Amino acid sequence: MIASGMSYPHPVLGNGDDIVSVEELHLPIVVCNIFDEAINLSIKGLETRHKQIDALVKSGDAAWLIRVSCPRTYYRESFSCADVDWQHKFEGPDFVGKVKIEISVVAKKRIEGYSPDDMHSDYEGARFDINAGELIAIVPSYSFIADKDFDALKAPVSSLVKIEEGVDDVGPFKCSYEDDLIIVALSKTDWSEYAAIRDRVPTTLHTSIVLPVLVGALVYLDKNGTGSTWSDRLEEIVSRLELSLDDPLKTAQEILSNPLQRAFAEVNKELDKRSI
Structure with missing residues (x-):
């Protein structure tokens, strides 16, 4: 799980008040459809609504990183995405019990002189060199139960x-x-x-x-x-x-x-x- 409030060497959108945006942090919509032999996972609205960070994704300098893991089957896979919407079909046996989804934005190449708008005052005037693979933005993690017969709102x-x-x-x-x-x-x-x-x-x-x-x-x-x-x-x-x-x-x-x-x-x- 990607935790919020950690200390990074540069400001990360979604990590506490590293970047103070006027609007509330935009969260993507995660939809999971569970069938007997497959699980379809779709994520809509992959955009931070922070102009500089979204521009980095659009230019290819950064990308959305989607990590899907299931502790009980030891399944763990990461997917890179530059589009606003993403979907993937998983095999049903890959998942048992809880499935975790972690979504973030990472640099795909070295970014020099990174100085995003709305940084916390502690970073005022600072510029950062971001290496490939480092976090730029995170959103809260998601999870679901891989059981087509289980409804959390009607669970017996x-x-x-x-x-x-x-x-x-x-x-x-x-x-x-x-x-x-x-x-x-x-x-x-x-x-x-x-x-x-x-x-x-x-x-x-x-x-x-x-x-x-x-x-x-x-x-x-x-x-x-x-x-x-x-x-x-x-x-x-x-x-x-x-x-x-x-x-x-x-x-x-x-x-x-x-x-x-x-x-x-x-x-x-x-x-x-x-x-x-």
């Missing part, structure tokens, strides 16, 4: 959590975050009870089992980052819903669409049936 709990029968006869449930899915192991006694009601009061079960497990998952994600199927998916859900890891209890409830309120309604509905 089963895409993150698997509840199964454990080895203990009785006792509290156990939770493991070390597998591709979060494994919740119920005691044999609790499992038999769970099996009898999971289809009748699913929201109540979200509150009593999935909610605390999801809180723990958010804490784990904040401390350890991604690397498993569930953590990649959970990070995508948090990002797409524009939530935060700072308050895991609140975020977990947002993801589960206020499960306590829905559990109250569900329990009252069941009690109403019995009173008839």
